[in-house]
Amino acid sequence: MATSTEGARDPGADLRDLEAMLDAVTDQAIVKLGPDGEVVRWSSGARAMTGFEPDEMVGRSVEVLHLAEDREAGLVRQELEAAREDGRRTFQGWRVRKSGERFLAQVTLTPVREPDGSVTGFVKTLKDVTESARAESLFHGLLESAPDAMLIVGPDARIVLANRRTEMLFGFERDELVGREIEVLVPARFRDRHVGHRSGFLADPRLRPMGAGLELYGMRRDGSEFPVEISLSPLETVEGRLVAAAIRDVTERRETEQRLQRQRDEILELSTPVIQVWDKILVLPIIGTLDTLRATRLTEGLLEKIAHTQAEVAILDISGVPTIDTQVAQHLLKTVQAAALMGAVSIMSGVRPETAQSMVHLGIDMGRLRSRNTLQDALRLALAVLAERAGTAAEAARALSGGEGR
Template sequence: MADLPRTPEPAPDEESFRLLVESIVDYAIFMVSPQGRVTTWNRGAERLKGYKSGEILGAHFSCFYTPEDVVAGKPTRELEAAAKDGRFEDEGWRTRKDGSRFWASVTLTALYGQDGVLRGYSKVTRDLTRKKLEEERFRVVVDAAPNAMIMVDKDGLIVLVNSTAEKLFGYARHELLHQPIELLVPQRFRGSHPGHRRNFFAAPQARAMGAGRDLYGLLKDGREVPIEIGLNPLETMEGTFVLASIIDITERKRAEELRAAKEAMEAVTREMETFSYSCAHDLRAPLRKIAGFGEALKQETAGQLSEASRDFLERIQHNVLQMDGIIEGLLKLSRVLQQEPRSESVDLSRLVKDIGEGLRAAQPDRAVEFVVRDGIVIEGDPEFLQIILSNLLENSWKFTAKHARARIEFGAERKGPETVYFVRDDGAGFDMAHADKLFGAFKRLHAPGQFPGAGIGLATVQRVVRRHGGRIWAEAELERGATF
């Protein structure tokens, strides 16, 4: 069957249209004359602004504006803009009859007759106060965030920046708003960044940006900083936005690099310690053979060698003993570095007295006064603490040997938040100009002929102290003693 021609539906008459407009309650819809006088009024306008039609018809529409906007000439400018461009849109504060304010979305449209003459304006106003307050609360929360926060629209333009982002990137807020986000992206990444952004908006979901890749931000001064970025999509009436949370990880990167360097150094140190221990251990066997053959030769040739030959043989034996002491020091140092310290209560005062008695028994003719403060007890490794105190006290005993009478003191004192333990003597001392060499292995501040020793004792002491989380230093004066 052929299609029958349709009869056009009648256009709604003016009365129907008027009734339709008046029935709308969510929008204020009214008309004003070319001079800005209110000529129509709907129920939505009465509900939003508080005026009944009898109160407002004929009044100038500037009564809906804040006093400061009226003084600034805003109502007149809006009419002029609508007359020129045909339409004007704005968001801003407006006032009700009772003086209260609301945040309004306003559309002002110029109405022209067929003759081209301006007949007036239609004005549609919507209350967006709740939306405005929510946005303000959102901005306050974002601005108070400890991380840099930047919100970007679908076109990649920055629409929101918090104060932390200003500090991080070095830009003032007005310098970033409405700028492309690529402003903050290093040049070498800018070409690919729009594609990444499009992919995110195509399937928006909260996630970390650039997983598995190093990310960098470009500061205003041209420097780059390593950053981490978390992306969060936000669905709004204006469309989808992405809120980026940005963290400067410069300090974390630096700490990671330092930790990696430290671990590499520790690995090298462990290898060197193992090597040193092996070398020292392997050297000891042939050295003892040399010492044994030297002693056998001395006994076999007694009375047959010349004085010069006997002197050479004694020098060989002396150097063998000296070398054995160095190897023993190296082995002890290696054991200290490889062994984990234990922790238990140790009476340092008792330990010092025992070591002092041992030194006196070895050289009973020495006139040395030991002054030991009683009751010094700490938590630590007994073996390691024995090493520390034995080395320090033996040094004091050795470097006071050229004094007829000597004094060696052990004690403790508070210095701020720290407890400082000390061994003090009145012996040879040393020049403080060379104090930086004091704790190096095989470093000696006196000529080899002055005092015996291999130069390993204080190096061992320093390492043991560090293993306990402490530090050691020395103060001294030539021929007036030293304090460790």
């Protein structure tokens, strides 16, 4: 009986096709080994990667590519035995090109088995990962040398990588952090808000500070909290988009800022003293530039002193103010108006001729505010005001007493 051979392929043609496919792979070395590690097939990729021609390698042991110390240690035999027993094995190791140059290879070793399970050879692939390993080593080196705590966080908000500074700052070991959500480092009361911040960043990933304008806090392993600043930047990797977070402890800086603020407050208090020079007479010497903050403190201090001493006259001495502009005049008027609401008459002293000319030129209307050239003249006017008020009060008392007698 005749057997049809239509559609049958020549086994030799299949082998040639397979070899052509292997030679088309140029970014990896693909090598067919015999059962003892001798080279049976040497691909074009292997030739390009190592510099060895096929006729230099076929029939020789693949240990030619290994370092001398690895050959002496019998590394090839160990690798073959591991693959023979466990199946496919993947590992990294140093290899040597024909030129003597070393390169780091990612190696995959797969046994070729017969139907009965016996191993007749191996397929070995090598990929040069020297540059990627160097870049990764550099990245890790930079990460470790960073002065801030550095975290790499995945899109699921779980920590992928942490540097040594993170361990020192938060008190966790790296192994305890990797795989956990970033909120493990955030105080409980801020966690809901933090989730919103990180979600917002992932929606619009770009280099920026986190929570600009907000006071952010980190939490150590022992539960203690400390103020931090956080800078975020996106990282595009083969695993997808990651987030790099640089975390800085700003406890010392925050304490310095608070100390400086207290010093500024104390200086403001000293620079705007309210002095009681006579019964019911206060003097407020103003020295230097009068800005909004200082004017507010000045008004508050004067009103507190009026309430405490029951003063009836307040002298604002501006002889120490270098210039009078519209803003300074407005501050003074507000202070005068506030004092009037508490029943105190205000007198401005220290008005020099050039100051008066400047105020007229600017069109500043000080209303009915009384003024004198010198503090001495202002004190005389203050005493006159008190006498006038005392006389008016006595007259009013007599009138009230006479009316009651009738």
